[in-house]
Amino acid sequence: MNNSEPVIKMDNLEQAAMLLLSMGEKGAAHVMAHLDRNDVQHLSHKMARLSSITQHEAEAVLGRFFKGYQEQSGIARASRSYLQKTLDLALGDRVAKSLIDSIYGDEIKTLVKRLEWVDPQLLAHEIANEHSQLQAVLLGLLPAESAAQVLQGLPEAGQDEVLVRIAQLGDLDREVVDELRQLVERCMLMAMEKSHTQVSGIRQVADILNRFEGDREQLMEMIKLHDRQLANNVADNMFDFIILGRQKAETLQEIMAAVPADVLALALKGIEPELKTALLTALPKRMSSAIETQIEAIGTIPLSQAIAARKEIMEIAKQMMDEGEIELQLFEEQVVE
Numbered sequence: 242m243n244n245s246e247p248v249i250k251m252d253n254l255e256q257a258a259m260l261l262l263s264m265g266e267k268g269a270a271h272v273m274a275h276l277d278r279n280d281v282q283h284l285s286h287k288m289a290r291l292s293s294i295t296q297h298e299a300e301a302v303l304g305r306f307f308k309g310y311q312e313q314s315g316i317a318r319a320s321r322s323y324l325q326k327t328l329d330l331a332l333g334d335r336v337a338k339s340l341i342d343s344i345y346g347d348e349i350k351t352l353v354k355r356l357e358w359v360d361p362q363l364l365a366h367e368i369a370n371e372h373s374q375l376q377a378v379l380l381g382l383l384p385a386e387s388a389a390q391v392l393q394g395l396p397e398a399g400q401d402e403v404l405v406r407i408a409q410l411g412d413l414d415r416e417v418v419d420e421l422r423q424l425v426e427r428c429m430l431m432a433m434e435k436s437h438t439q440v441s442g443i444r445q446v447a448d449i450l451n452r453f454e455g456d457r458e459q460l461m462e463m464i465k466l467h468d469r470q471l472a473n474n475v476a477d478n479m480f481d482f483i484i485l486g487r488q489k490a491e492t493l494q495e496i497m498a499a500v501p502a503d504v505l506a507l508a509l510k511g512i513e514p515e516l517k518t519a520l521l522t523a524l525p526k527r528m529s530s531a532i533e534t535q536i537e538a539i540g541t542i543p544l545s546q547a548i549a550a551r552k553e554i555m556e557i558a559k560q561m562m563d564e565g566e567i568e569l570q571l572f573e574e575q576v577v578e
Contacts, residue, residue, distance in 0.1 A: 258287035259294055353382040359432040365394025367428050377406030447478035480559055482551040486516045492567050493523035496558050506535040507550035
């Protein structure tokens with residue numbers, strides 16, 4: 242081997258793809274007509290994704306086939322139209338279209354899937370100044386729920402035009418895919434720059450104390466020694482549904498009497514058995530039985546509905562406490578023998 246010969250870093254498929262690209266549509270079609278299905282598919286994928294090739298790499302691969310190829314500057318990846326014409330000649334229109342759709346369809350889906358993690362309002366702000374056609378392409382490829390949220394964040398005056406363009410979408414040209422790729426990259430960069438993790442420390446301390454098995458009251462007193470206002474903020478955040486299990490029977494009875502039956506039934510779905518028993522026991526026996534029947538009749542519900550119902554009950558309880566109707570205990574009452 243000549244030591245001055247450039248080292249070829251491409252694998253065999255990439256070299257074959259580059260060779261076909263250099264041959265033109267008809268020449269490549271004649272070659273591909275003699276290949277089996279698997280080879281055609283693998284080569285087509287390579288041709289679609291082949292990164293720009295340098296002159297030295299092109300000379301190393303093609304110099305032995307084409308005299309004077311040294312004057313060429315390189316070959317870029319195949320456009321969709323090039324592949325479509327080449328595969329049409331080799332395989333026929335129907336087979337070629339299916340193969341092309343699989344090549345570019347998978348690429349586009351993978352590309353846009355990254356945006357499903359970007360906040361819709363952030364995404365809408367980033368694409369607001371883009372051409373409505375590119376907006377339509379992007380929304381047309383997102384899941385409907387995400388697309389609807391992004392559309393809502395766009396200026397109202399152009400929302401109808403975007404929807405019309407989405408309805409008229411068909412095959413996407415390679416150029417559009419490239420524009421889309423650039424847009425996705427900008428959106429992802431913007432999302433990473435603006436994203437940050439927020440930790441609600443006060444709420445976290447309240448949640449920890451609500452579930453702490455030791456002496457909560459003593460811990461709160463220790464927090465007060467550090468910062469009294471901080472302790473007050475933690476206490477305000479401790480009005481969690483779980484504290485109802487610590488209340489006196491008469492307090493629970495007053496709260497349960499003020500809560501609509503349908504709200505209580507939703508709130509008790511999926512709750513801890515001990516807490517569920519404590520709340521139902523506070524009700525008159527007939528009403529307790531009716532609530533249990535209603536809970537069974539509801540069936541499966543989204544967790545968000547149960548959480549919303551529990552929050553509503555706690556708002557009722559807090560309002561009753563603020564108005565002096567009840568006294569809520571954040572901690573178990575200490576007892577002596």
